[in-house]
Amino acid sequence: MSAKIIEKKLIRPPDVFYYKVSAPLISKKARPGQFVIIRLNEKGERIPLSLADINPEEGTISLIVMAIGKTTSEMATMKAGDEILDLCGPLGQPTHIEKTGKVVLVGGGFGVAPLYPIAKAFKAAGNEVVTVMGARSRDLLVYEKEMNAVCDRVVVTTDDGSRGIKGPVTAALEQELSKGGADLVMAVGPAIMMKFVCRTTEPFKVKTIVSLNTIMIDGTGMCGGCRVRVGGETKFACADGPDFDGHLVDWDMLLGRQKMYVAQEKESFEAWKKRHAHAVSEGE
């Protein structure tokens, strides 16, 4: 099944894009915390992307993608009306949503985007939802307005202090936990950030769920490429996850395995940039 891009926006210059994609069936089935796998064209690779919004009435899903390499940059050159050759999903287990009391969501960079449907769901389940979101500087924050609309409170941090509290998200999280505690913490973002979030929450003994971003291919449990160690057991992030108890995750293995193809990814990106110098310079 291919899927048409209905809307595309640059939401954080220069490299974070919002896509609304027509996916009637997926939108009916998808739950917060799940993801899709896309392949842009015949020669393309399969990459996983989280659902940043799910709209069954409209029959659409939204994706927020940061252009960091070959495939994501190629996607950045696509426009509304273009077709994504393959769209497969919803994949993974939905985030476990229940009424627990106070939930603190932690998002780093554009990792805030996939937290948006999760925040809505926790809120709808009757929780108090606080989001702590951080970025290097104010220009790099995404989804602040959207999160404000669905959360009880949003705490913003920037490394350079250009907006909100100056410092890393973990510092703001620590403050939040010392002040008011929490019944559940959930973090989405770069692996290194999630690792430090887990370190921060450990002394508070707050259960911390993380959404792991391993390298994936099929996304159905067939290849084992996405394997992670959780609590001493091998799990497949695409089928058993992507959500896991962050205090049980072997972070060093995850961080190591994400680097498996760094050299090839660079080669592929450079070759693509040469071929598409024109499209890239146009930005959008």
Next chain:
Amino acid sequence: MEEKKKPKIIPAKTPVPEQAPLARRSNFKEVSLGYTKELALEEASRCFGCKNRPCVGGCPVGVPIPEFIAFLKAGEFQKAINKIKETNLLPAVCGRVCPQENQCEKFCTLAKKHEAVAIGRLERFAADWERENGKGGTPPLPPPTGKKVAVVGSGPAGLTCAYDLAKQGHKVFIFEALHAPGGVLFYGIPEFRLPKDIVRREIESLRKMGVEIVTNAVIGKLITVDELLDDYDAVFISTGAGLPKFMNIEGENLNGVYSANEFLTRVNLMRAYQFPEYDTPIRVGERVAVVGGGNVAMDAARNALRLGAREVTLVYRRSEVELPARKEEVHHAREEGVRFELCVNPARIIGGNGWVEAIECVRMDLCEADESGRRSPKPITGSEFQIPVDTVIMAIGTGANPLVPQNTKGLALTKRGYIAADEETGKTSREGIYAGGDIVTGSATVISAMGAGRRAARAIHKYLSGEK
């Protein structure tokens, strides 16, 4: 068939032209070039046309072997292929990948004292002849019955079931999780053994018969089997045995350790061998160890050579005679330079900075098979040794993927997590749900999966026609 005078015995198979081992190590083209017309006629002449047809009994779908070979002898190639197709939907595939030495050829009269008739090669010849001469048509279809069947998974079991049901006038939809149909034929078995073009064409002819194939459709996630039953009159589950096994030894999660499924999927489905023209990367390095002894292990080892590995070692814990792979693949792998370390088991994988550096193995005692069949090999203490490698590929088997069972209420499973289904009909514990192929038997063969698809199609047709 008349046998007036005793036929002359030609003891050995007519050799088949192949790419030379050294040349083929550096390309992904098919290894065996197949018989020419002349060679096929020569080989066909070795067949006695035995009246008791022992060979047919060895074929899981009962291909009428003496009859099709008789047509070949007479130069009636179209009739030969039509004969085969009476029971075998994918002769171009089976002729190439069936473990003939355990099936049809094992029971050939000639095999008692000499080499069996090369049934597989002849079958392939007939199928290739038809394709090359553009004769492959689709069978005439009866008027539509108005019944709809959903097939889950597009491997050989699903394709065969779809074909047989379409032939009865039922409307068939195949749902496939990946972006390309074909199952293991497409993502697992390599190009140099089974050109993907052949698989594509077979699937094209199914489409011409009105079978719809929906790709990127993960059943259990996008649509559940129960939801399918709302829209379809019956469901056939043929999702294969795709869950890769690991050994749970130290170092298995280092960078550079692949499951064979991941390795082969990257190469076949994603065409990593054409990186960076195709986006998906793969890393093999200089030295590779493959753990296992089946077709999957041979395929991984030979792919690794073709991707530029200098040294590929296959590590298998039992002895030569027990290698489960097709004999031809073992032979081809040896010719291409794959090293075999037999009666050896991996103990751990050693790494530095997160990357594989060596595999430590231990030699096994009681490894040779005895009269009673398999003994259980035991490690010999102190026999540990290391093979320096950049890549380790685990090809030690697969299990049942729990995705469909988990999301289908009341579907009875076996102890090992496979779907419990009647062997003759594919009936499961749920009315209207049938299953067959590797998801029922565990990893088996292409032709046995096809046989299961065919038997289930027969039962589904009966069910749809109101005979229960």
